Amino acid sequence: MPEGDTVWQAARRLHSALAGKVLIRSDLRVPRLATADLTGRTVLEVIPRGKHLLTRVEGGLTLHSHLRMDGSWRVFANGQRWTGGPAHQIRAILGNAERTAVGYRLPVLELLRTTDEDRAVGHLGPDLLGPDWDPDLALANLLKDPDRPLGEALLDQRNLAGIGNVFKSELCYLLGVTPWLPVGHLPADRAAKLPELAKRLLEYNRDRPIRRTTGSPSTSSTPGTPRTPRTPRTTNRRVPDLFVYGRAPRPCLRCGTPVRIADQGDGSRERPTYWCPTCQRGPAPAPTAPRRDRPRTAD
Known part of the structure; x- marks a missing residue:
């Protein structure tokens, strides 16, 4: 993707x-x-x-x-x-x-x-991987419409350029809020961390053939995450590459609650969105049935 x-x-x-x-x-x-x-x-x-x-x-x-x-x-x-x-x-x-x-x-x-x-x-916001990156401007763009759901605001390339559906879901998980939380309700400390966390996630993955947000399998650390995930209970298995995206209804890596999935947006495009109802605070719709997700392409 x-x-x-x-x-x-x-x-x-x-x-x-x-x-x-x-x-x-x-x-x-x-x-x-x-x-x-x-x-x-x-x-x-x-x-x-x-x-x-x-x-x-x-x-x-x-x-x-x-x-x-x-x-x-x-x-x-x-x-x-x-x-x-x-x-x-x-x-x-x-x-x-x-x-x-x-x-x-x-x-x-x-x-x-x-x-x-x-x-x-020319319509694009600051590029997370570009020379024009400006975290203050990116955050100001996101906060212009405080009633807009965070997930939709992150996908709007006019706010900041480079985030898609995978990083949207993962970033909201790492911030501990649902993608449906209005941007204006995002706690100030987490809002301040958002631009730098988003940049770290993309920078960490730009040289990797397989996208990964859960960090090193040996440490279960995550680049830039404000919270430390628990090591999965089955320690003899490889740590999954992603925290929530594509993982419904498997257990959350932190708390074991089944990850949920629902579409987000106006319905004009399919936007499968994943979240943990325990680790992420905020509004959320009724979950839909899990679906088979496309693997990430290296192209």
Whole structure:
């Protein structure tokens, strides 16, 4: 599930494969870009901005892409078989003499003037993994609408950029409040910790192939958590990677209460949200039946 850490990893792979090299293949398979040709241009850099990817190309152009739920960029050595989905799901191909980057199921793909990048990402709040990170501004953005549920406010990329559904659930758990708690009801001490805790979680995971919020299996510590989790009762088993996300109805790692699940939001998109009714204080809806969750993709 692409969130800020996953997109940061994708940008690093693309930058390593493409930056500083001349494109000898360019195929953008969306109708309005069907005639666009980037061959002969050098890729300058690939950078993440929240959940967005910006591939800057010689000549003042930027290829903007967004992965949303199912998109991915994969990098292959020339001559290597492409894997990532059927050919009809390919939306972009960028290749040089050594590597080829293939974009599958990209719901957003547009070619912009680099000077016009704000059209695509100018609305975003401070980036948790970016040079513009400003914890005070992020917190001020979150508190602008004190009646808004915390989980919804965290997902609003205009407040702070990079948090998705997994980190939303995990962050609320570590703060000890439900995702339905109004932002304005968040205790002051926990509100003050929120921006830095969110940043630590994403920084801890940006170099990891498997997302983890429960810390080292040997210590059960969590980077930046304001509370220390108990070691699971079955100590001869590996500590789960996540505290609550995807774990309903299994027991909470702290208290043993079954983790619950319910959708959050206006219903326009499926937002399965997980919480522990004992460890997290605040309002919550009736739980729904557990579902099979998609594994995290490393793309």
